[in-house]
Structures are given as structure tokens and as C-alpha cells.
Amino acid sequence: MDFDAIKTSTLAFVEAHQGWTPLIVGVLAFCESLAFLSLLVPATVLLLGIGALMGTVGIPFVPVMLAAALGAALGDWISYEFGHHYKEGAKRMWPLTRYPAMVAKGEEFCLKWGAGGVAIGRFFGPARAVVPLIAGIFGVKRLPFQVANVLSALVWAFVMLAPGAGLLSYFKG
Numbered sequence: 001m002d003f004d005a006i007k008t009s010t011l012a013f014v015e016a017h018q019g020w021t022p023l024i025v026g027v028l029a030f031c032e033s034l035a036f037l038s039l040l041v042p043a044t045v046l047l048l049g050i051g052a053l054m055g056t057v058g059i060p061f062v063p064v065m066l067a068a069a070l071g072a073a074l075g076d077w078i079s080y081e082f083g084h085h086y087k088e089g090a091k092r093m094w095p096l097t098r099y100p101a102m103v104a105k106g107e108e109f110c111l112k113w114g115a116g117g118v119a120i121g122r123f124f125g126p127a128r129a130v131v132p133l134i135a136g137i138f139g140v141k142r143l144p145f146q147v148a149n150v151l152s153a154l155v156w157a158f159v160m161l162a163p164g165a166g167l168l169s170y171f172k173g
Contacts, residue, residue, distance in 0.1 A: 003042055003045075006042065006046075007042075007045060007046060007049060010024070010046050010049075010050075011046075011049050011050065011053055014050055014053055014059075015053055015057055018057065018059050021050065021054070021059050021063075021064050021067075022063045022064050022066070022067035023067065024050070025047065025050055025064050025067050025068045025071070025161075026067035026068060026070055026071035027071060028041070028043040028046055028047055028050075028068075028071065029043065029047065029067070029068040029069070029070075029071030029072040029075065029153075029157065029160075030071035030072070030074055030075040031043050031071075031075070032044060032047070032071075032072065032075065032128065032129070033071070033072045033073075033074075033075025033076045033079070033122075033128060033129055033132070033153075034075040034078055034079055034129060035079040035082065035083075035096075035129045035130060035132070035133040036095055036129075037075075037129075038075075038128065038129035044125075044160075047068065047160045047161065048160060048163075048164055049164070050064075050161070050164075051160060051161035051162065051163065051164030051165050052164030052165070053164070054161065054164065054165040055164055055165040055166035059165075061161065061162070061165050064161060065154075065157045065158055065161055065162075066157070068153075068156075068157035068160060068161060069150075069153040069154045069156070069157040070153075072122070072153040072156055072157060073149050073150050073153040075129070075132075076118065076122075076129075076132040076149045076153070077132070077146070077149060079129060079132040079133040079136065080132040080133065080135055080136040080140075080142075080145055080149070081136060082133060082136060083132070083133040083134060083135065083136025083137040083138075084136035084137070084139070085136075086137075087137055088137065090133060090136075090137055091103055091137070096130075096133075102127075102130055103130060103134070105127065105130075106121075106127055106130035106131050106133070106134040107134050107138075109121060109127060109131060109134075110131055110134040110135050110138055110140070111138065114135075114140055114144070115135065115140050115141070115144035115145050115147070115148045116148060117131055117135070117148075118131055118132055118135055118140075118145060118148040118149055118152060119148040119149075119151065119152035120152075122152040122153070122155075122156045123152075123156065123159070132145070132149065
């Protein structure tokens with residue numbers, strides 16, 4: 001199945017089964033944030049598309065945004081714990097072995113920014129899923145990690161869904 005078919009069928013399903021939107025968005029955000037799944041699941045485009053669909057069919061924004069934030073925070077938390085548990089061995093596992101440059105950039109980013117890098121990294125494509133893993137490997141403390149994780153997940157969810165849902169025009173006028 002090609003990407004356009006996945007996008008079309010996902011958006012059609014969400015439109016037909018609007019009550020499932022928070023769960024679907026939560027799972028997509030989780031996949032987008034989990035270190036290994038993020039490389040396999042094209043969630044960003046789907047989340048943007050669902051945001052636009054929400055604005056046109058009237059799906060309530062807050063429950064979907066909170067589900068996206070929860071999914072993203074859980075994905076980052078699991079990635080962090082995986083890195084914390086396996087330490088350097090995590091970098092020798094598939095699929096990270098296929099992306100050594102991305103891992104190196106994640107290491108550099110995490111060393112420079114610490115827990116703040118988790119918040120910043122959430123907004124930069126592939127770094128979104130790698131930085132929490134690297135934070136776990138390098139032993140960033142759990143409390144600062146979780147504060148950065150949860151707060152950035154809330155902002156990220158709003159940024160991903162609000163433009164399509166029409167909320168930016170609400171705040172303008």
C-alpha cells in the first residue's frame with residue numbers, strides 16, 4: 001500500500017468514525033515519538049491531515065490535542081527508558097545502526113542541551129524520536145526529562161493540530 005492510499009484511507013476512517021479520533025491521533029503521536037516506530041510510520045502528514053479534517057467536520061479539538069500529547073509523551077518516555085536501560089548498547093540495535101549520522105546528531109544535541117533538548121528536539125523531524133533515547137543513554141535525570149517531555153508534548157500537539165483545525169483564526173479575531 002502506498003503512502004497516499006494510507007493517508008486517504010486513514011482520513012476517510014477518521015471522518016466516518018469521528019469518535020475514534022482521539023485514540024487514532026494518540027496512537028499516531030505515540031508512533032511518531034517512539035524511537036523505532038517513528039522511522040516506519042508516516043505520522044506527521046497524517047496528524048496534519050487529521051487536524052485539517054477536524055476543522056472541516058467539527059471534531060472537538062481539546063480531547064484530540066490531549067490524546068496527541070499523551071501519545072507523544074508516552075512514546076518519548078518509552079524511548080528514554082529504553083536508552084536508560086540499554087545505555088550504549090541501544091545504539092548498536094536496529095534500526096539505529098542504519099542511521100549513524102542521525103544518532104551522532106542526536107548525541108551532540110543532547111549533550112549540548114540536556115533535558116531542554118528533549119523539548120527543542122520534539123519539533124525537528126527525526127530528532128523527535130532519537131533525542132529521548134539518547135537522553136536515556138546519557139543519563140539525563142528523569143524529573144527534568146519528564147517535565148520537558150510533557151510540556152513540549154502539549155505544545156507540539158497544539159502546533160500539529162491547531163492550524164488545520166482552524167484555531168489560529170479563532171485567536172486572531
